[in-house]
Amino acid sequence: MENYFGSDPQYIKNKDVSTEEKNLAVIMHLSILAGILIPFVGLLIPVVIWALKKNESPYIDDQGKEVINFIINIFIVGIFVAILCIIIIGFILVVPLALFMIIAPIVAAVKCGNGIYYKYPFIFRFIK
Numbered sequence: 654m655e656n657y658f659g660s661d662p663q664y665i666k667n668k669d670v671s672t673e674e675k676n677l678a679v680i681m682h683l684s685i686l687a688g689i690l691i692p693f694v695g696l697l698i699p700v701v702i703w704a705l706k707k708n709e710s711p712y713i714d715d716q717g718k719e720v721i722n723f724i725i726n727i728f729i730v731g732i733f734v735a736i737l738c739i740i741i742i743g744f745i746l747v748v749p750l751a752l753f754m755i756i757a758p759i760v761a762a763v764k765c766g767n768g769i770y771y772k773y774p775f776i777f778r779f780i781k
Contacts, residue, residue, distance in 0.1 A: 670712045670768035671710075674710050674712045674713055674768075675712075675765060675766055675767075675768055677702050677706060677710075677713055678712065678713060678716040678762075678765035678766075679762045679765050679766050680698065680702065681698065681699040681702050681703065681713075681716060681717060681720045682699075682716070682720055682758045682759075682761040682762040682765060682771075683758060683759070683762045684698035684699055684720075685699075685720065685723065685724065685754070685758040686755065686758055686759075688724075689754075689755075695724065696721075696724055699717055699720040699721060699724070700717075700721065702717065703717025703718070703720070703721065712768075712770070715770055716765060716770070716771065718778070718780045718781070719761070719771065719772060719773060719778075720758075720761075721780055722773070722776055722777070722778045722779055722780055723757065723758070723761075723773045723776055725779050725780075726773075726776040726777060727750070727753075727754050730750060731750065734746045734747060734750055753775075757773055757774075761773065
């Protein structure tokens with residue numbers, strides 16, 4: 654593996670990642686955006702792809718875990734922000750959370766399209 658961005662392990666490019674693997678990873682990341690319009694699609698698509706391909710591809714296994722961890726984190730933070738909306742403070746956090754939920758998967762999809770092992774920033778990894 655080559656690291657094109659210094660020592661940051663967030664951006665490690667693997668030349669051995671096939672086009673199919675890249676495309677599946679892009680679909681997994683962008684499906685999060687589909688989940689905004691159609692509930693549960695953003696979770697269902699990556700889980701199905703990951704479950705079917707995780708034993709065949711270390712890249713799909715890694716990115717599938719990353720997408721699922723991102724969804725879990727957004728769900729937990731979303732609940733926390735909703736509770737904080739009761740005391741009005743949460744309304745300040747809604748826009749940054751929404752922007753992160755939209756922008757981060759797009760960045761991840763672009764990186765995965767280039768075969769980079771992408772790691773979402775600021776999330777806790779429940780599935781390792």
